[in-house]
Amino acid sequence: MRTSEEYKQDLYRLKPNVYLRGKKVGRESPELSGGINIISKTFDLVDEPYFKDLLTAKSHISGKRINRFTHLHQSADDLMKKQEMTRKICRLVGGCIQRCMGCDAINGLSIATFAADMEHGTDYHKRFMEYVKEFQERDLVAACAQTDVKGDRSKRPHQQDDPDMYVRVVEKRSDGIVVRGAKNCITMAAVADEIIVVPTRAMMPEDKDYCVAFAVPADADGVKIVARTSRLRAPERLNMPQGELGDDENMVIFDDVFVPWDRVFICGENRHATLAAYLFALFHRHSYTGCKPATTDVIMGFGALIAEYNGVYGKHNIREKLVELAATAELVYAAGIASAVHGTKTPAGTFMPNEVYANVGRRHAGLNFYKELEILAELAGGLPAALPFAEDFLNSEIGPLIKKYIKRRSDVPAEDVYRCLYGISNILCSSLGGVQAVAGVHGGGSPVMEDIAIWRTYDFEKKKDIAKFLVGITEEIPKD
Numbered sequence: 001m002r003t004s005e006e007y008k009q010d011l012y013r014l015k016p017n018v019y020l021r022g023k024k025v026g027r028e029s030p031e032l033s034g035g036i037n038i039i040s041k042t043f044d045l046v047d048e049p050y051f052k053d054l055l056t057a058k059s060h061i062s063g064k065r066i067n068r069f070t071h072l073h074q075s076a077d078d079l080m081k082k083q084e085m086t087r088k089i090c091r092l093v094g095g096c097i098q099r100c101m102g103c104d105a106i107n108g109l110s111i112a113t114f115a116a117d118m119e120h121g122t123d124y125h126k127r128f129m130e131y132v133k134e135f136q137e138r139d140l141v142a143a144c145a146q147t148d149v150k151g152d153r154s155k156r157p158h159q160q161d162d163p164d165m166y167v168r169v170v171e172k173r174s175d176g177i178v179v180r181g182a183k184n185c186i187t188m189a190a191v192a193d194e195i196i197v198v199p200t201r202a203m204m205p206e207d208k209d210y211c212v213a214f215a216v217p218a219d220a221d222g223v224k225i226v227a228r229t230s231r232l233r234a235p236e237r238l239n240m241p242q243g244e245l246g247d248d249e250n251m252v253i254f255d256d257v258f259v260p261w262d263r264v265f266i267c268g269e270n271r272h273a274t275l276a277a278y279l280f281a282l283f284h285r286h287s288y289t290g291c292k293p294a295t296t297d298v299i300m301g302f303g304a305l306i307a308e309y310n311g312v313y314g315k316h317n318i319r320e321k322l323v324e325l326a327a328t329a330e331l332v333y334a335a336g337i338a339s340a341v342h343g344t345k346t347p348a349g350t351f352m353p354n355e356v357y358a359n360v361g362r363r364h365a366g367l368n369f370y371k372e373l374e375i376l377a378e379l380a381g382g383l384p385a386a387l388p389f390a391e392d393f394l395n396s397e398i399g400p401l402i403k404k405y406i407k408r409r410s411d412v413p414a415e416d417v418y419r420c421l422y423g424i425s426n427i428l429c430s431s432l433g434g435v436q437a438v439a440g441v442h443g444g445g446s447p448v449m450e451d452i453a454i455w456r457t458y459d460f461e462k463k464k465d466i467a468k469f470l471v472g473i474t475e476e477i478p479k480d
């Protein structure tokens with residue numbers, strides 16, 4: 001396994017192809033350090049006793065100890081460990097750990113490539129497993145680029161006026177393919193070693209050229225990453241762990257990128273392209289049942305702490321709000337556990353989460369995220385939006401007066417109150433807080449996508465049978 005220092009050195013060696021505020025920059029740009037610091041935790045904590053068993057797994061390919069973010073889940077226990085790891089490590093960074101996308105992509109593709117080979121006699125799975133072997137051995141970090149720019153949303157890929165609105169194959173050669181197109185909102189692509197591409201939606205036979213899944217190094221020729229970074233604010237002199245943390249969301253442009261065949265995992269099979277799209281989303285939604293409860297844990301922590309500092313912790317109105325947060329976090333987490341326990345061992349060997357439980361869990365989290373922020377805003381009062389800057393709080397002239405007037409309970413130091421409000425301000429009023437709020441709704445697919453997945457997989461016919469039985473339309477006892 002790599003150390004975080006080795007991960008960083010590998011990143012710094014990549015060719016500069018990140019476009020940021022009008023400049024082409026290398027990965028050593030200070031703007032990108034926030035995301036790098038978050039991902040570094042996934043390397044730094046592998047030997048920490050509390051995390052060791054969660055953050056590492058035994059590879060079923062090599063038998064070696066590997067980082068769990070590179071593992072193909074083999075059992076319900078693996079899925080539950082991934083979920084628990086995600087919740088516990090996300091808490092330390094106050095939100096998204098940013099390394100799950102690559103893990104979810106390799107898991108989804110392991111099943112889709114196997115199914116494609118079974119039906120078409122192709123050799124995608126063999127190639128793919130060679131890739132996974134390398135992925136594990138080099139302890140790689142991958143972004144998953146699924147969300148195409150999509151152009152006119154009412155049209156399918158092959159119907160678009162501009163044919164490049166979905167990533168497509170523009171040339172097939174004896175040694176590989178050339179792809180063109182762009183993907184939006186790709187988390188941490190600017191700080192990843194690799195970019196794994198999967199289709200974004202169900203594909204028709206007419207969409208053949210768009211039925212493509214592959215992996216490229218993040219600095220492959222023709223890959224252009226347009227980054228938008230965001231940070232949590234944290235003044236140096238207050239020495240808060242939040243100060244190190246940040247995020248990059250990226251438009252990833254594939255400007256005629258060559259991909260050798262050994263890195264092409266689906267090429268032209270529309271049903272298996274659809275399956276790859278669906279399975280990445282499924283594994284990702286299962287990951288959300290770990291990271292979303294962690295985000296709620298953070299919101300809950302700050303909400304409870306400010307109520308305590310205000311002297312109102314335990315009052316009826318506060319209890320009600322904290323219980324609401326706890327109920328959301330634990331229901332989402334429970335859905336993830338149920339999804340693992342009721343998951344399936346697929347013919348590829350990868351253990352797949354139960355679709356209904358993963359989707360209802362992710363859906364519940366998405367529908368509640370702004371409500372959680374609303375609860376925190378209510379619990380905190382208005383000061384997170386109007387908090388004096390730290391330079392003033394620490395200033396020898398005005399600071400003592402700010403401390404006097406920010407104080408609440410006499411036994412709580414003014415600085416603790418200030419720090420708590422600062423953390424809440426980061427969640428509610430910072431650039432990264434805003435990004436995480438939108439991610440809470442759309443990450444892993446907009447709420448309607450979970451509705452579609454639930455509609456497709458949930459057995460409403462069986463529910464009709466219950467109704468028929470109860471009113472005597474049928475005497476047959478309803479069974480699952």
Ligand SMILES: Cc1cc2nc3c(=O)[nH]c(=O)nc-3n(C[C@H](O)[C@H](O)[C@H](O)COP(=O)(O)OP(=O)(O)OC[C@H]3O[C@@H](n4cnc5c(N)ncnc54)[C@H](O)[C@@H]3O)c2cc1C
Pocket residue numbers: 101144145146147148149150153154184185186187188249435436438439442443444445446448
């Ligand atoms: C912070 C963040 C991080 C993300 N990280 C990743 C990532 O790492 N990798 C990745 O691949 N993606 C990522 N996403 C993208 C995410 O999956 C998409 O935002 C989501 O799938 C919605 O796609 P869109 O943004 O293109 O919205 P749109 O598709 O433009 O949707 C906008 C609205 O239009 C509606 N709509 C769209 N099409 C139709 C239609 N045909 N009929 C009716 N209504 C329609 C939608 O329901 C929605 O309400 C991330 C998103 C965010 C916000």
